[in-house]
Amino acid sequence: xxxxxxxxxxxxxxxxxxxxxxxxxxxxxxxxxxxxxxxxxxxxxxxxxxxxxxxxxxxxxxxxxxxxxxxxxxxxxxxxxxxxxxxxxxxxxxxxxxxxxxxxxxxxxxxxxxxxxxxxxxxxxxxxxxxxxxxxxxxxxxxxxxxxxxxxxxxxxxxxxxxxxxxxxxxxxxxxxxxxxxxxxxxxxxxxxxxxxxxxxxxxxxxxxxxxxxxxxxxxxxxxxxxxxxxxxxxxxxxxxxxxxxxxxxxxxxxxxxxxxxxxxxxxxxxxxxxxxxxxxxxxxxxxxxxxxxxxxxxxxxxxxxxxxxxxxxxxxxxxxxxxxxxxxxxxxxxxxxxxxxxxxxxxxxxxxxxxxxxxxxxxxxxxxxxxxxxxxxxxxxxxxx
Numbered sequence: 356x357x358x359x360x361x362x363x364x365x366x367x368x369x370x371x372x373x374x375x376x377x378x379x380x381x382x383x384x385x386x387x388x389x390x391x392x393x394x395x396x397x398x399x400x401x402x403x404x405x406x407x408x409x410x411x412x413x414x415x416x417x418x419x420x421x422x423x424x425x426x427x428x429x430x431x432x433x434x435x436x437x438x439x440x441x442x443x444x445x446x447x448x449x450x451x452x453x454x455x456x457x458x459x460x461x462x463x464x465x466x467x468x469x470x471x472x473x474x475x476x477x478x479x480x481x482x483x484x485x486x487x488x489x490x491x492x493x494x495x496x497x498x499x500x501x502x503x504x505x506x507x508x509x510x511x512x513x514x515x516x517x518x519x520x521x522x523x524x525x526x527x528x529x530x531x532x533x534x535x536x537x538x539x540x541x542x543x544x545x546x547x548x549x550x551x552x553x554x555x556x557x558x559x560x561x562x563x564x565x566x567x568x569x570x571x572x573x574x575x576x577x578x579x580x581x582x583x584x585x586x587x588x589x590x591x592x593x594x595x596x597x598x599x600x601x602x603x604x605x606x607x608x609x610x611x612x613x614x615x616x617x618x619x620x621x622x623x624x625x626x627x628x629x630x631x632x633x634x635x636x637x638x639x640x641x642x643x644x645x646x647x648x649x650x651x652x653x654x655x656x657x658x659x660x661x662x663x664x665x666x667x668x669x670x671x672x673x674x675x676x677x678x679x680x681x682x683x684x685x686x687x688x689x690x691x692x693x694x695x696x697x698x699x700x701x702x703x704x705x706x707x708x709x710x711x712x713x714x715x716x717x718x719x720x721x722x723x724x725x726x727x728x729x730x731x732x733x734x735x736x737x738x739x740x741x
Contacts, residue, residue, distance in 0.1 A: 358665070362662055380670070380717075381675075383674075384676075385682045389685055392700045407570075408598040409595055410597075412594055413591060434578045438565055442551065448500055451513065466480065468566045474532060486529050490528055491546075492545075493543050494532065494541045499542075504528055509525055566598075567595070579596070635722055635724075664718075671717045672714050679710055
C-alpha cells in the first residue's frame with residue numbers, strides 16, 4: 356500500500372468536508388486566474404510598448420491640440436526614424452452607444468512607427484493609402500460589427516462636423532489589421548488625416564499628438580530634450596515621454612486597477628488559508644489515535660510527517676488546478692464573444708507558474724503545523740486519546 360493511496364483515502368474519508376474544502380480552493384484560484392489574466396490584458400498596452408517609441412503631446416493636457424507644422428520640425432530632429440501624427444475623431448457607428456475608437460492619422464507613416472505591432476497585407480495597406488476615403492479597421496472591431504473588405508460604412512463623430520453641418524463621414528473598408536501579439540488591441544479604426552482635415556468645419560491644421568520612433572532607445576533622452584526645448588515658451592509647448600510612460604499614465608487615470616485586483620486576490624487566498632489550515636488541523640486531531648497505531652506498527656515519524664504535508668499539498672493542488680482549468684475556459688468563452696472589447700485575455704505561462712508557486716506555499720503553510728504535531732506525537736499520548 357503506497358503512501359499516496361493512504362493520503363488520498365485520508366483526504367476523502369469525509370466526502371462533504373473534502374468537497375467543501377476543495378471547492379473553496381477552486382473558487383479562489385478561479386478568481387486568481389480570471390482576474391490576473393484581465394489585469395495582464397488591461398496592462399498589455401504598457402507591457403507591449405516599444406522602447407524606441409515616444410509620444411509627444413501638448414504640455415497642458417493631452418486633450419489639447421498641437422499645430423501640424425510641428426510634425427515637419429520634429430522629423431528633422433537627429434535620432435528620429437519616423438513620426439506619425441494622430442487626431443481623436445470621437446466616432447460611433449449608427450448608434451451613439453456603439454462607440455468606435457477612430458483616429459485620423461498620417462497614412463504614409465502609420466506603419467513606419469507602429470509596424471512592429473500591427474499586421475496587414477501589403478495589398479490592403481496600399482489600397483488604404485491610395486483611397487482618401489479608405490479606412491483601416493482592426494480585426495476585433497470588424498468582427499464586432501460584421502464588417503468586411505469592400506464595405507462602405509458611415510462613421511459619426513460626436514466632436515466634429517463637416518462644412519455642410521453633417522456629422523457623418525462615409526468610408527470604404529480597404530484593410531483589416533491584426534496584432535503580432537495576441538494582446539495587441541485591434542479595436543481601433545484609422546482614417547486619412549488629409550481627408551478629415553479638409554472636410555471638418557473647425558480645428559483645421561491641428562493634431563492631437565505625435566507618435567515618434569527613434570533610431571535607438573539610447574537616444575530617447577536626447578530626442579525628448581531637443582523636441583521639448585524646441586517648442587519651449589511657445590503657445591503650444593510639448594511634453595514628450597516614452598510610450599510606456601504615456602500608456603501607464605493614461606491607465607492610471609482610470610484608477611489603480613492592479614491594487615484593486617491584488618486586494619481581491621489576496622483576500623481570496625487569505626480566506627482559503629484559514630479554511631484549509633483549520634480543516635487540516637481538525638483532520639489530524641481526529642486521527643491522533645490512528646497515527647499512534649501507525650507508529651506502533653513501525654511507521655517512522657518522518658514518514659508520517661511527509662504524508663501529512665503531502666495531504667495538505669494534494670488538497671490545494673486538486674482545488675487549484677481545477678480552478679485554473681475553469682478560469683481558462685471562462686477566458687476562452689469571453690475571447691470568442693464578438694462584442695467583447697478587450698484584447699485576448701490569456702493565462703500566460705508566468706501567471707501559471709506563479710499560481711503553482713502559490714499552491715506550494717499554501718500547501719506548505721497549511722500543512723506544516725499539523726505535520727509537525729504528528730511528527731512529535733508520542734505513541735502513548737496518541738493511544739490514550741483514542
